[in-house]
Amino acid sequence: MISRRQFLIGLGGGMAIAATTPLLMAAGSERVIHITARRFEYTPSTVTIAAGEAVILEILVSDVVMGFNLPDLKLRADLVPGQPARLRLPPQPAGELPFFCDVFCGSGHENMNGVIKVVA
C-alpha cells in the first residue's frame, strides 16, 4: 500500500511542501506544511491535503504582525515576525477550508486569504 504521505509529496505545483523535514516531529508523524506570510499574501495560498490526514501548519510571517484564521475549525493564531506559529489540523473530510488574515495589516488586508483543499 502506498502511504498517504508518499502519495501527497509533490501534489500541486508550486506547493512549498517541506519534503526535507517530514518525520522530525516528536509525537505522531504528522506532515508539517510550511506557509509563509507577508503583506498581503500567504505562500502557498492553496494547500492540498488528503481527507483523513492530520497535518501541522507552520506559519511564519516575515514583515508585520498579522493573523491566520481558519473559521470552519475555529482555529486561529497570531503571527509575529520571527516566531513560527503552529496549528494542528485534525483529520478532515473532503472539502475546502478557507483561511484569511484576521489582524488588519494594511491596504491589501481584506484580500489576504487562501484555502486548504481536502481531497478524497
Add this chain to the structure above:
Amino acid sequence: MGNAIDRREFFKLAGLGSVVLVSGCSNLMRGTNQAQQDFHFVQLSDTHWGFHDPAVNPDFGGTLPKAVAAVNSLSQQPDFVMFTGDLTHTTDDPAERRRRLDEFRRIASGLTVPVVHYMPGEHDAALDNGKAYSEFFGATHYSFDHKGVHFIVLDNVSDPTAAVGDPQLQWLKDDLATQRPDSRIVVFTHRPLFDLYPRWDWATRDGDRAIALLMPYNNVTVFYGHIHQENHHMTGHIAHHSAHSLMFALPAPGSQPKRTPVAWDASAPYRGLGYRRVRTEQARAGYTLAELPVVKG
C-alpha cells in the same frame, strides 16, 4: 397596565426602497419620566472616502456629496445623523489617511442637521489604533442620551484584531449600569457583534461578550455597517440592523467565493447604495426603518 410582556418583532421587507417595520413591544413606558417624543435619526455608513475604482463606482467623488444633499432635502429633518464607520478608505500612508479624513469632514460638514455623530471603521482606525481618527473626531466610543433613548457607540475596529477589548467592555458594563432593565437602548457599532459570516470575517472577536452584557436589557437595538448591505438578525430579543454603504455594495454572505465588491451597473446606477432613516416609536418601544436611495429614481 399589566406587566405582561408581549414581544413581537416583525419585518416587512420589499426590495428597493424597502421599509422595515420593527416592533419590539414590551410593557409600555411607565410614568412620564423624560421627554419621550418620537423622533428620527439618519444612519449613513461606509462612505469609504478615498476609494477610487471606477469599475465599482465611477461616481466615487460624487456619491457622498449626493447623499449629503439627499439628507439635507428630507422634508422632515432628523434630530441627528450618525455615521457608522469606514468614513474613509484605508491607506498605508498616515499623511494620506489624514488628508482623506479631512476631506470627508469637510464634505460631511455640509449636512444642515446641527448634530452629527461619528465613529470609525477599521479602514479609518485599525492601522494606528484610531490615532488619526481621534485627531479629527475625538473619542471612538462614547454614549449619549436623546429624548429618552440611551445611545451607545461601541468601537470594535481600533483594535486591529477586531475586538472590543477588556477595557471597553468594562466601560460598557459601567455605562449600562446607569440604565434600567426597560430603558430604551440603541447601540451603534461598525462590525456585526454576532457571527454573521465568519468565512468573510463578518464578526467581532469578542462580540459575544458585548451581547452578553446587553442581554439583561429588554429594549436593545443595534445599528451597524461594515457589510455594505441590509441585514436583519436577532440574537435573542436584540435586533441587529446593518446599513448600506455610500461607496460600493458587497455580495450577500456566501453568495460567491470571494468578498469582492459588486460591480457598477450602468443601467441601475447607485443600486445597492443608500442610507437609512430610523423613526422611534416610543409608545411601542420599537423603530421604523426606511432605506433611502442616494438619488431618487
